[in-house]
Amino acid sequence: ERKITCQGCGYVLPIKVLTKIVDTVPYVQMFAIEDAFITGVMRRVIGCQMFTMDQYFTHRDERYWYRCLMFQDNKMLGTSKDGNSIHFSVWSSFTQNWCK
16 A cells, blocks of 8 residues: 655644634734744734644744643644654544543
């Protein structure tokens, strides 16, 4: 079986964060750089934090990350060069509907 991969940025957002963005975005002037708009402007407007990973990341304001922070609707996830293992760990907490 062949795996299909893609490159580029993606977002994993808790439903509360996504709902806040969707409800608020009509009242905020948008601009064409979507990653800066979502992870910068909208994150600040709705009062959401991002957590860092120990590799390359969009926003470095902490020294650690904890995957359950997303599941608990406290933070949103950006990107890292490690990617697969960290993103899979976070995503699995959503698909399993629990985190410890």
